[in-house]
Amino acid sequence: MKTSFRTIGLVFGREFRAYFATPLAAVFLLVFLALSAGLAFFAGGFFERGQADLGPFFAWHPWLFLILMPAIGMRLWADERRSGVIELLMTLPVRAHEVVIGKFLAGWAFTAVALVLTMSFWLVTLYLGSPDNGIVIASYIGSFLMAGAFLAISACISAMTKNQVIAFILAAIVSFLLVMSGTNLVLAALRGWAPAFLVDLVQSLSFITNFDRLTRGVLEAPAVILFVSTIVLALWINVQVIDAKKAV
Amino acid sequence: MQLVQASGLVKTFSRLRAVDGVSLEVSRGEVVGFLGPNGAGKSTTMKMLTGFLEPDAGTASIAGHDVFADPIAARRRLGYLPEGAPAYGDMTVADFLAFVGRMRGLTNAVLGERLAEMVERVNLTAVWNRPIDALSKGFKRRVGIAQALIHDPEVLILDEPTDGLDPNQKHDMRELIAAIAPGKAIVISTHILEEVEAICSRVVIIAEGRVVADATPSALLDAAIVDGQRPTLETVFRSITGSKAA
Numbered sequence: 001m002k003t004s005f006r007t008i009g010l011v012f013g014r015e016f017r018a019y020f021a022t023p024l025a026a027v028f029l030l031v032f033l034a035l036s037a038g039l040a041f042f043a044g045g046f047f048e049r050g051q052a053d054l055g056p057f058f059a060w061h062p063w064l065f066l067i068l069m070p071a072i073g074m075r076l077w078a079d080e081r082r083s084g085v086i087e088l089l090m091t092l093p094v095r096a097h098e099v100v101i102g103k104f105l106a107g108w109a110f111t112a113v114a115l116v117l118t119m120s121f122w123l124v125t126l127y128l129g130s131p132d133n134g135i136v137i138a139s140y141i142g143s144f145l146m147a148g149a150f151l152a153i154s155a156c157i158s159a160m161t162k163n164q165v166i167a168f169i170l171a172a173i174v175s176f177l178l179v180m181s182g183t184n185l186v187l188a189a190l191r192g193w194a195p196a197f198l199v200d201l202v203q204s205l206s207f208i209t210n211f212d213r214l215t216r217g218v219l220e221a222p223a224v225i226l227f228v229s230t231i232v233l234a235l236w237i238n239v240q241v242i243d244a245k246k247a248v
Numbered sequence: 249m250q251l252v253q254a255s256g257l258v259k260t261f262s263r264l265r266a267v268d269g270v271s272l273e274v275s276r277g278e279v280v281g282f283l284g285p286n287g288a289g290k291s292t293t294m295k296m297l298t299g300f301l302e303p304d305a306g307t308a309s310i311a312g313h314d315v316f317a318d319p320i321a322a323r324r325r326l327g328y329l330p331e332g333a334p335a336y337g338d339m340t341v342a343d344f345l346a347f348v349g350r351m352r353g354l355t356n357a358v359l360g361e362r363l364a365e366m367v368e369r370v371n372l373t374a375v376w377n378r379p380i381d382a383l384s385k386g387f388k389r390r391v392g393i394a395q396a397l398i399h400d401p402e403v404l405i406l407d408e409p410t411d412g413l414d415p416n417q418k419h420d421m422r423e424l425i426a427a428i429a430p431g432k433a434i435v436i437s438t439h440i441l442e443e444v445e446a447i448c449s450r451v452v453i454i455a456e457g458r459v460v461a462d463a464t465p466s467a468l469l470d471a472a473i474v475d476g477q478r479p480t481l482e483t484v485f486r487s488i489t490g491s492k493a494a
C-alpha cells in the first residue's frame with residue numbers, strides 16, 4: 001500500500017491545530033483534569049488509602065474515556081460531510097488511508113496532551129510518598145493505548161454520518177459495551193446460555209479487564225495487542241467507509 | 249487527446265435517475281458552459297468527472313487518466329470547485345490555501361509564488377488573514393476558486409464559480425477565466441447566461457440527466473432563428489429545457 005507520510009503529516013497538522021481553533025479544547029482539557037482528579041480523590045478514596053499510588057486515578061479512565069473519546073472523535077469526519085469539505089479533500093491527490101491516519105493521530109496527540117497534563121497528579125504522589133514509578137508508567141501507556149482504541153472507534157463511527165451528535169452517541173454506546181463486556185453483569189447474563197468459548201471471548205475483549213492488567217504494572221502482550229488491534233481494525237473500517245461512501 | 253473525456257455516465261439515487269448517460273469531451277483551450285435547470289444533474293455529473301462519486305455506469309478520465317483506475321494521477325491534473333465552495337471555516341484564507349497547495353504536492357518555493365499570484369488574481373488581499381467562517385459569500389466563493397487554481401491545473405471543473413459574486417467580481421472572474429483558458433480545458437456550470445456568451449466556447453445543456461444540446465453559443469442561437477430573428481440564449485434555454493420539464 002503506497003503511503004505519503006507528507007500527506008499524513010499535513011492532515012495531522014491541520015487537524016491538531018483545529019482542536020485548538022476554538023475554546024472547546026481548553027474546556028475539554030479542564031473537564032478532563034477536573035473529572036479525573038475529582039473522581040480519584042472523592043470517589044476513588046485517594047486519601048483514605050493512605051498510600052501514594054495512582055491506582056484510583058487510573059481506575060476511572062475506562063469510564064472517562066468512553067465519554068471523552070467520542071467527544072474528541074465525533075467531528076473528525078462527520079463535520080467534513082456536513083460542510084462538504086469531504087468533496088474537496090477526497091478530490092485532492094491523496095489516498096483515503098493517509099487522511100484517516102492523519103486525522104486519527106491528531107486526535108490521539110490531543111489525548112496525549114490531556115494525559116500529560118494529568119502527570120501533575122503523579123508529581124503530587126511523588127511529593128507525598130514514593131509511588132511505584134514502573135506501575136505509573138505502565139498505566140500511562142495502557143491508558144494512552146486504550147484511549148487510542150476508543151478514539152479509533154469514534155473516528156470510524158464519525159465517518160458514517162454527517163451528524164456529530166449521532167456520531168457521539170453511537171460511539172459512546174459502542175465504547176460502553178466494550179467497557180461493560182468484562183463486568184460480571186454481562187458475563188453472568190451470558191453464562192446462562194452462551195457457550196463457554198463465547199463467554200471467554202467477550203471477557204477477553206473487555207477494555208476494563210485488559211486495562212486493569214496494565215495498571216498492575218505488567219505490560220502484558222495480550223492487553224497491548226487487544227488495544228493496538230482494535231485501533232488497526234477500526235481505522236481499516238474507517239478507510240472502507242470513506243472509500244465506499246464519499247458522498248452522503 | 250481530450251483533457252476531459254466522459255462517456256455514458258449514469259447515476260441513480262434510490263429511484264431517481266439523476267444522470268442518465270451523459271457523455272462529454274473537452275479539449276485544451278475549450279471553455280464549456282454546463283447549463284441546465286435546477287436538479288438537472290450538473291453537480292452530480294461533475295462529481296463523477298472528478299472521481300468523487302462513483303458512477304453506476306460509464307467512465308471518466310482526466311488528461312488520459314481514468315478517475316477510478318488511476319485516481320491520483322487524474323486528480324493531480326484537476327482543479328475542482330465543488331458546489332457551495334466548501335472550505336475549512338476555522339482556517340484563515342492564507343492557511344487554507346497553503347494547506348491545499350501542500351496537499352497537492354507544491355514545494356514551499358512554488359507555493360509562495362502561487363499564493364502571491366492568487367492574492368492578486370482572485371483579489372484576496374483584504375481577507376488574507378481572516379478565518380474563512382467570517383467571510384461573506386462572495387469572498388468564500390473566491391477562496392474556492394483560488395483553491396482550485398493553486399496548482400495551475402490543466403483541467404478545471406467549477407460548479408457555479410460566480411454564484412454570489414458582485415458585478416465587479418463577476419467581470420474580473422470572466423477575465424481571469426479568459427486569460428487562463430488557452431492552456432486548459434475548463435467546465436463551468438452556471439445559471440447566468442450572459443456569462444456563457446461572454447466566456448464559453450461551447451454550451452452543453454442537460455435536462456433530467458440527459459444532454460439535450462451541445463454546440464457553440466452562436467450555433468445554438470443560429471439554429472433557433474425564427475423569421476430571421478436571432479433569439480436570446482435565455483429563450484433557447486427555456487424552449488429546450490422548459491418543454492422537457494412540463
Ligand SMILES: Nc1ncnc2c1ncn2[C@@H]1O[C@H](COP(=O)(O)OP(=O)(O)OP(=O)(O)O)[C@@H](O)[C@H]1O
Binds near residue numbers: 247261
Ligand atoms: N446525494 C443525493 N441523494 C439523493 N438524491 C440526490 C443526491 N444528490 C443529488 N440528488 C438528486 O439528483 C438530482 C440532480 O441533482 P444535481 O445536484 O446534480 O442537480 P444540479 O443540476 O446541480 O442542480 P442545481 O442547478 O440546483 O445545482 C436532483 O434531483 C437531486 O435531488
Ligand SMILES: [Mg+2]
Binds near residue numbers: 290291292331407
Ligand atoms: Mg448543482
